[in-house]
Amino acid sequence: MTSFWLPDETGFSYRNGALFCEDVPVTELADKYGTPSFIYSRKAIETAFRDYDGAFGSHPHHILYSVKACSNIGIISLLAKLGSGFDIVSGGELLRVEAAGGDLSKVVYSGVGKTDKEIALALEKGIHCFNIESVPELNDIARVAASLGKVAPIAVRVNPNVDAKTHPYISTGLKNNKFGVAYEKTVELYKQAAAMPSIRVVGIDCHIGSQITELSPFADAEEKILDIVDQLAAEGIPLEHIDFGGGLGVCYKDEVPPSKREFVRLILDHLEARGYKHLAVTLEPGRSIIANAGILITRVIRDKTGETKNFAIVDAAMNDMGRPMFYEAWMGIVPAVPRDGATRTYDVVGPICESGDWLGRDRELCIEPGDVLAITSCGAYGMAMSSNYNSRPRAAEVLVSGSTSQVIREREKPEDLWRGEHLPTL
Ligand SMILES: Cc1ncc(COP(=O)(O)O)c(C=O)c1O
C-alpha cells in the first residue's frame, strides 16, 4: 500500500491503514458529521501555541493569535484559555473574540480601513492597541478618541520595504503594498502622535507577509524596525513593546520553514544585540498555529474520465478551500483509507461551475465514488475564506480532542442561504 505523507503527526496519523485525527478515525467523522467538514485537532493547536510560548522562556512576550486565519469562536476560546491574545482586523473579529470569552485587553487591531464605528467600538471595549497604517488613520483615531473622552493606545505599523519572498498576493511589507507607513516617514508620524492628547504611544509594529519560509526577511525587517526604535529613543519617545506580526510559514508539501523556536531565537538575538532586551515582544501568528491542525474532509462523488484528464469530482470545492484558486496553492490530498490497487492521475475538482474550481492537480490516487479524502493543512485560510458561491451551504467545523469530537460550527442549511433576503413588495 502507498504511504501518504502528513504534515502534522501531532494531530493526524495513519494507524492500521486508516487516517486518524488524534484517536478518531476520519471515516467515522465523515459518517457522523457528513462531508465536506473541517476537522481540527485540539492537541495540534495547543502544541503549536505552547511551542511559541515556550520559545520565549522568561522574555516578556505576548502571543496574539491572528483571528483571520480561522475565526471560529471555539478555536478562539481554546487559545484564550491558553493565555493567547488576538490580532484582529475588523469590528466583526473583535466581537468574535468577545463572544469567545477572549481577553480584550490583549487585542491589537491592524488593518488599513478601520471605520469610525469600529474605532469607537475598540476604544469602548478597551483593546491593547491600534496598529495604525497611515497619517489620516492616526488623525481619525485621535478625533474619535477625543470625542469619547478616551486616550487611544497606538503602535505604528511600519512598512520596512522588505521582500518577504512569498506569493505576491500575501506579501505586505513592500513599498507598493497598501499596508503600513513608509519606513522613512515613521519617526515624523510618531512625533505627531506623541503630541496628541488623545493618543498614547505604546509600541511599534510590522508584518511583512504570510507563508514566509526563510528567516532572512524577518531579520532584515527587524533591523529596520530597531533603527526606528533607536531614533524614537533619541526623540524621547519610549515604547513598551515591539510587534513583529505573523507570517511564519508552514510545510504544505516540501517547504522547510524555520521552526517557531528558531524564529523566536532570531528575534531575541537581534533585540539583545541592539540593547533592547527589556522590550516586550509581540507576535501575531495565524497560519503557523492552525494550518496544520486542520483538514478538510470530502467524499468522492464521481470518477470522470475526460478527454485529456481524469477528474475526481468531490463534494468540497473552491468555496470551501479557496487557496488553490487564489494562489495556485498546493494542498495535500490523501485518502482516509488508502486502497490497494493501481493508481490513476487525477485532477481533484469540486462541483462549482468554474474551471478554477480545483483542489489539486495531477494527483496519483486509487479511488472509488464514496471514498473519503482529506485535504491537509486546511486549518488556516480555509473556512475563514469560504463562501456560498453556487448556493453551496458552508461546511461544518468539528473539533477533535483525544477520542471525542464536537461540532463547533454547524453545517449551513439550505434555508440559511437566503436568510436576510426579501421578496420585493414594491
Ligand atoms: C496584520 C497581520 N498580522 C498577522 C497575520 C497573520 O499572518 P500568518 O497567518 O501568516 O501568521 C496577518 C496575515 O497575513 C496580518 O495581516
Ligand SMILES: N[C@@H](CCCC[NH3+])C(=O)O
Ligand atoms: N489568505 C492567505 C493568507 C493571507 C494573509 C492575510 N494577510 C493564504 O491563504 O495564504
